Amino acid sequence: MNSELVSYIDWFRSSTAYINAHRGKTFVVLLSGEALLDDNFANIVYDLSLLRSLGVKLVLIHGARPQITQALDKADIGSRYYQNLRITDIASLESIVETVGALGIGIEARFSMGLAHSPMSGADIRICRGNFVTARPVGIYHGIDFHYTGKVRKIASEAIKKQLEQNNIVLLSNLGYSTTGEVFNLSAEEVATETAIALGADKFILFIPGSGVLNQQAELVASISKADAETFIQNNVDTKTEEIRTTCQALAAAVKAFDGNVHRSHLISYKENGALLQELFTRDGNGSLLSADNFEQLRSADNDDIAGILKLIKPLEQAGSLVARSRELLESEIANFKVIELENSIVACAALYALDEHSAEVACIAIHSEYQKRGFGERLLTDLEIKARQSGLNKLFVLTTVASHWFLEKGFSESGPEELPQKKQQLYNYQRNSKVFVKSL
Ligand SMILES: CC(C)(COP(=O)(O)OP(=O)(O)OC[C@H]1O[C@@H](n2cnc3c(N)ncnc32)[C@H](O)[C@@H]1OP(=O)(O)O)[C@@H](O)C(=O)NCCC(=O)NCCS
Secondary structure, three states: OOHHHHHHHHHHHHOHHHHHHHOOOEEEEEEOHHHHHOOOHHHHHHHHHHHHHOOOEEEEEEOOHHHHHHHHHHOOOOOOEEOOEEOEOHHHHHHHHHHHHHHHHHHHHHHOOOOOOOOOOOOOOOEEOOOOEEEEEOOEEOOEEOEOEEEEEEEOHHHHHHHHHOOOEEEEOOEEEOOOOOEEEOOHHHHHHHHHHHHOOOEEEEEEOOOOOEOOOOOEOOEEOHHHHHHHHHHOOOOOOHHHHHHHHHHHHHHHHHHOOOOEEEEEEOOOOOHHHHHHHOOOOOOEEEEOOOOOEEEEOOHHHHHHHHHHHHHHHHOOOOOOOOHHHHHHHHHHEEEEEEOOEEEEEEEEEEOOOOEEEEEEEEEOHHHOOOOHHHHHHHHHHHHHHHOOOOEEEEEEOOOHHHHHHOOOEEOOHHHOOHHHHHHOOOOOOOEEEEEEO
16 A cells, blocks of 8 residues: 555544544534635635535524625725724615625535535535524614614524534525614624524634734644633734734634633634644644633632642742742732633743832743743733733833843843832842843833
8 A cells, every 4th residue: 555545544544533523513604705705715615515514513604895895886885984894874785785695695506516526526515594693783873873784683593403403504694684674784703603602602613814823923823712812812903914903803703702602713714725624633733723621821810829829939939039928928919910820720920010100010920840931921921011001001120030031032121220119129129139120011
């Protein structure tokens, strides 16, 4: 047997566990209007058909943003937005209904294409559309009437489940219907998120242009906690990059779904052939998964964490890298601490102490020796910087004896004890001879 065939057989066998795990599960999939336009969309249709053939229950939600913009431009109506939300007047609505209707038919056609010699050969896929989404108007906001721009009021989850039981794929769009018989233009992200929550989906899959969430070294983050997703969104609120903006939007939907008890959301590239299959059927994946399982969580500390923090910092206190803290002191200051928890133990901590109305001190930053060089220190520091900025502070100090270069690399510059606010200067321990660093926020 040639080696290519051997590796194919190995791969096929190794995917069995995933095939069994996914069978009978409900996946809600968001396909943006941009994803529908991409050259790779035909492959995504094949891969979704494959999932259906393997017994996955699929609900697809498609958007239509670029197609609507193009149709409105063509009809000389143009697009009007207020705070990034499209205003849908009656003239726009007509074009939007036409555009979204045509996209739905196009998607049905693609799933019907059982051509011989194609991956769809033999797949008998049924798609079902209907009035599963009840909407209500956004209304008048800051004096602006949004007319037929709406919000999701209810998802007919029981009716959707009946279709899924019959092995049909359910296709929803960014349109919803009101109880008064009107059509409303909704955000596809909102429809998808609310559908995932209403169905209690096992997975929420969001197709994005990039390969997933990237860290500062532009490496793919394979798994991300909810807290880190929120930090990523906060850090990129002002981004001008379309790809990051879309990633943040998808992450925000995943975070909302998480709060609604949908605990596994995958961000996957719509441009990369096979990314969906790789993410779902291989151990390494190819995308970013926001989930609650076994991943580290960055959060504020509480009294239950005191024992864990003491255990973490004790060896560093003994080595003289950190100032000693008693249990009583820690109890009174616990609100200043952030921790990273991994599999029920505290593996990292850091604290922020306000010094005066403009500045604060970063202190007690400690990463368990087995977990250093994983970016935990940087994540804690970034989180404290956000907290300080949100409290209206503009300067961060740190006193260190052993980590000068680490702080220099994080944008701090060397200062001196005389630069510290008066109160802190009086407490400065000259014997310890710590170096003082400062960073403007
Ligand atoms: C310093 C510390 C907070 C860094 O945390 P971390 O999670 O390991 O750091 P990150 O993963 O964000 O960054 C790792 C990088 O920092 C470097 N680094 C780690 N400690 C350093 C130090 N003391 N000085 C200079 N660079 C350091 C690592 O070599 C690595 O760089 P590399 O990837 O180029 O090799 C951590 O090592 C620690 O807890 N040290 C012991 C306690 C301590 O000294 N605290 C500071 C008291 S103020």
